Every structure is written in C-alpha cells, then in structure tokens.
Amino acid sequence: MTTAAPSKNLTNSSTKGEALxxxxxxxxxxxxxxxxxxxxxxxxxxxxxxxxxxxxxxxxxxxxxxxxxxxxxxxxxxxxxxxxxxxxxxxxxxxxxxxxxxxxxxxxxxxxxxxxxxxxxxxxxDLIEGRDLLDIIKKGDQKLKPQQVQEIMIKLLDAVDTVHRQDLLHRDISPDNILLDKWGSPVLIDFGAAREEASRETRELSAVLVVKDGYSPQEFYFAGGKQSPSSDLYALGASFYHLISGEAPPNSQTRMAEFAGQNPDPCVPLTGRFDEYDPAFLAAIDKAMNILPKDRLQSAREWSDLIDGEQSERIKPLILSQADNLGPVLSRLVSETNEYVRKSQTLEQRPRERKIETPVKQIPNWVLEFNEESSKIVNSGKTRAQSPAQTAPIYTPPELRPARRRSRIGMWFVRRFSS
Missing domain, CATH: 3.30.200.20 (Phosphorylase Kinase; domain 1)
Incomplete structure (x- = not known):
C-alpha cells in the first residue's frame, strides 16, 4: 500500500475542494x-x-x-x-x-x-511503495520486534541529522510521514511543511502553522515560537512513543499547561514500562520528549550516540564542508585519465619491432649417411677400455657449423669429393 497521509493545520479547514x-x-x-x-x-x-x-x-x-x-x-x-x-x-x-x-x-x-x-x-x-507507521500501529497486523524498532530509529536519526545539517527543519515528523518500504527500511516523507530555522523567518511565515496533536512540540502552536532541531526530535520521539506504547502521547499544550501549574506530567515515561527494550533506548526517547526545548536532546547525532554509541564510533558518515571543493580533484582525475589514454594510443600507433628469425637449416641425407658409415668403421675396432670421447666424430657440413679451423676428417672429405 502506498501512503502519503495529510497533515492537520491550525485553521482546521480542508483543502479537499481546492485540490486540482x-x-x-x-x-x-x-x-x-x-x-x-x-x-x-x-x-x-x-x-x-x-x-x-x-x-x-x-x-x-x-x-x-x-x-x-x-x-x-x-x-x-x-x-x-x-x-x-x-x-x-x-x-x-x-x-x-x-x-x-x-x-x-x-x-x-x-x-x-x-x-x-x-x-x-x-x-x-519518489512514490514509495510501503506502509506508514501509523497504519502499522492501528492495524496491529505487523508487530515490529524491539531490534527492528531500534534499527528503524537509528536510520531515521541519520536521515534527520542530514536534514538538520542542511540548516532545514522537517516540521512534520509523525508516524504517518514515516514509511517502511518493502525491504522494511524507513523513508522520511512529506517535507511540505519543511522550512529553515524559525529564527530566520518573518513572523508572517511563522503564522502558517502545521501541527499534529500528540506529535508537535508546544513551540509549533504559536507564531514566533523558537523552533530548532530539538523540535523535530520531539516529534520523532513522540512517533516512537506511539509505536512502542500503542498510545499517542498527550497534546504538548496540555503538557505545558500542567507543567506551568506544577502538576504531574500527563505523559507517562517509557522507561521502566517495557522490559523487552534496552533501558537506554527508552530513556533517550523520554529525554527527547521533554516539554522545555533546553531539556531535550539537541541533535540527532547526540541521540544516536546514546542508543548506539559503539556503532556511531565505528561508522561515521563522510561530511563535506562548504570549503571542500571537488572541482580541482575531478579536474585532476579527468586530466590524468586523458593523459593515460593519449599515451596508450601513441604506443599503439608506434610501429612494432619485428624479430628476424634465422631459418633452421636441414642436414642433407648424404651427410647423415657419411656419419653413419664413419661410426661403423671406428666402432668396429673399439674396445671396452675406450672412453666415450674416443668414439667416431659426427660430421657437420661447413654451412651448418660455426666458423673455425677445419678438422682432418673435414679436409679428407673436401679432397675426396673435389677430385
């Protein structure tokens, strides 16, 4: 199922009739x-x-x-x-x-x-094919295990950290804006309410308020409220509060009113209520959902370190500052590649040296016959006391042997056949 749930707005009016x-x-x-x-x-x-x-x-x-x-x-x-x-x-x-x-x-x-x-x-x-967390919570037909919930949280914290490093706030994090794709990986959607930090906005832009009861922090409910990364973290914590407990947390304005009257917080902490979860995991959610922004977790990276410190130390994303310019690096790589290709083409075009092979000359048959007859004559008078060095010499024609002084048998051969 593909979901993209609507947001609620402060005026409580519907734009259904205004849609294209x-x-x-x-x-x-x-x-x-x-x-x-x-x-x-x-x-x-x-x-x-x-x-x-x-x-x-x-x-x-x-x-x-x-x-x-x-x-x-x-x-x-x-x-x-x-x-x-x-x-x-x-x-x-x-x-x-x-x-x-x-x-x-x-x-x-x-x-x-x-x-x-x-x-x-x-x-x-992108159109994400999957189910949102709100659908999973309400239908209850796909119970997520504690390990799955923690893995989803870690991925979302890295995503939120990426958003905040762009000096941007999502402003509408809620279970219906967190999709699980067909592989079970979360995707943060619906950036329609995204905006730069409220400190950069005019009061006119802040007047366009998008809130969701139970998930939006109290500073989202009034124009000019100071919004920060901790505002998104409150909404993320409230979303997982609902996923784990099965109940949406109380409205943050109600919580703020009770806090101002020094009454107990109507939002019951998760810590100590769900033994199947790591206590540090639940404590981090409770801290992110503190009523006052100064008491909350201040960054997604801080939250990640609390619940998965070892992995956070082991896997660190590559963060490029604005001063990092990849232009010179890419230019150098392109230049080196072009130079390599040019040299390769030059070598291919260069004429290759041809190796001159000396043909192997064949020994004539008459030479082989002479060597065989000479061997028989010499070997007929050989005794056992003779060494191999005293055996008959093998005749090699002049054109097949290295230039040197002719042997006696060679001279005999020349005189006999030249007469």
Whole structure:
C-alpha cells in the first residue's frame, strides 16, 4: 500500500475542494494528476503520472491556504496585502525543494524536479511503495520486534541529522510521514511543511502553522515560537512513543499547561514500562520528549550516540564542508585519465619491432649417411677400455657449423669429393 497521509493545520479547514481535479495536466503534458493524496497548511499532495517516463510519482503543490485560493487551475492570493507573503512562501518552497534534492539520503524521499505552473510551485518526489507507521500501529497486523524498532530509529536519526545539517527543519515528523518500504527500511516523507530555522523567518511565515496533536512540540502552536532541531526530535520521539506504547502521547499544550501549574506530567515515561527494550533506548526517547526545548536532546547525532554509541564510533558518515571543493580533484582525475589514454594510443600507433628469425637449416641425407658409415668403421675396432670421447666424430657440413679451423676428417672429405 502506498501512503502519503495529510497533515492537520491550525485553521482546521480542508483543502479537499481546492485540490486540482483528476486528469489535470501540469507542465504542459508531462504530468497528469491521478488523485489527491493529502493536504496540509502549506500544500496539497497528489498521485500523478509522469507521461514522459511512464511511471507514477508524487507531486506536491505549494498551496498555503491561509493566503491563497484557486480559480480554475490557477492560484491567486486572497487579497493584495497577502501577495508578498504568498510569493515569499513560493520562493521558500522552491529553495527548500532544491535543498532536499541535494540530500541524496536513502532514508529521505527523493526530489527529482521542481517547476512553476498555475501561478504556484510544484515538486516531484519518489512514490514509495510501503506502509506508514501509523497504519502499522492501528492495524496491529505487523508487530515490529524491539531490534527492528531500534534499527528503524537509528536510520531515521541519520536521515534527520542530514536534514538538520542542511540548516532545514522537517516540521512534520509523525508516524504517518514515516514509511517502511518493502525491504522494511524507513523513508522520511512529506517535507511540505519543511522550512529553515524559525529564527530566520518573518513572523508572517511563522503564522502558517502545521501541527499534529500528540506529535508537535508546544513551540509549533504559536507564531514566533523558537523552533530548532530539538523540535523535530520531539516529534520523532513522540512517533516512537506511539509505536512502542500503542498510545499517542498527550497534546504538548496540555503538557505545558500542567507543567506551568506544577502538576504531574500527563505523559507517562517509557522507561521502566517495557522490559523487552534496552533501558537506554527508552530513556533517550523520554529525554527527547521533554516539554522545555533546553531539556531535550539537541541533535540527532547526540541521540544516536546514546542508543548506539559503539556503532556511531565505528561508522561515521563522510561530511563535506562548504570549503571542500571537488572541482580541482575531478579536474585532476579527468586530466590524468586523458593523459593515460593519449599515451596508450601513441604506443599503439608506434610501429612494432619485428624479430628476424634465422631459418633452421636441414642436414642433407648424404651427410647423415657419411656419419653413419664413419661410426661403423671406428666402432668396429673399439674396445671396452675406450672412453666415450674416443668414439667416431659426427660430421657437420661447413654451412651448418660455426666458423673455425677445419678438422682432418673435414679436409679428407673436401679432397675426396673435389677430385
């Protein structure tokens, strides 16, 4: 089953009626909308057909419903005073789509294309065939073992760390935005609410709030709330809290109100409740879900070290800083390859030296007959006391022996046959 669940927004209004009709063409005729998958405060998600490549994809449309409306296919601002805010969101949507596309992480959904159409922006993402964690939790037909849960967590922490190193927040981590593909590997999806850290945003952009009760930290509920990597980690911890306990954690605003009144936290910690899990694993989730941001885990790498310190020390990802420039390295490799090919071609074109082989001369039959007769004559008078060196010499014609002084038998042969 393919899932891409919708997000809830603060206004609690539905954009179902604002979605593009099935069969709508985008970017000329390259993409065709098949059906709506979900929506959130920032946009609408569709299942679409890539007509050029002949495959299904997910298309996310930038549609901040607070500031815009649809007329036909096109998107318009609700009033002129919202135009600058709307265009800022479209620009941010395009910029962050490019950032996500650069991540190239196996546990982050891939972005393949971004484009503008209908006076708004779109991003084209991988369609992940699998089940989301929320579906697994609710149906209960696929019980995940503690070791599987820990492995999923470790992969997601590495994915979230990659997102945060791009100075980006996901802002919508929840069980319905974590897919398990057919190999059981998690994929973080739905970056429609992704944005740069709130400290960089204007209060107008922060007003477009996307929250999910039980998963969103308390700073997501009000405009201008200081958001940081610990905000995403809270949502990730709350997602696994639900997966392990079977119950979604209490609303963070409710928790904050009880904390302010110095009452007990309505969110019961996982630690000590589930013996099949490593206590350090559960304690890390509880720490990530602290109400106050300063009391939480501050980075995904810190979390990984707590639950899998040995592996974190053993496997370290290659992190390239902005100062690292691969251009000179690639240029050098290309230059060396070209030089090698050039030399190889030169050697192939160079005429090869031919080895002159001296033909082997055959001994004439009459020479063989003479040697045989001479051997019989000499051997007829040989005694046992004679050594092998005293046996008859073997005649070799002059043209077959090295240049040297002729032997007596050779001189005899020349005189006999020349007379």
């Amino acid at each position: 009709p099935n069969g709508t063409a985008l970017l000329g005729d390259q993409f065709t909308i098949k059906r709506r998958l979900g929506n959130g405060g920032f946009g609408i998600t569709y299942l679409a057909q890539d007509n050029y490549l002949g495959r299904n994809v997910v298309v996310k449309e930038c549609y901040p419903e607070v500031f815009c409306r649809r007329d036909g296919k096109s998107v318009y601002v609700r009033s002129d005073q919202h135009y600058e805010k709307y265009r800022s969101i479209v620009t941010m949507f395009m910029r962050e789509a490019r950032t996500i596309a650069k991540m190239r992480h196996p546990n982050v959904v891939g972005v393949h294309r971004i484009f503008e159409d209908n006076d708004t922006a779109y991003m084209v993402l």
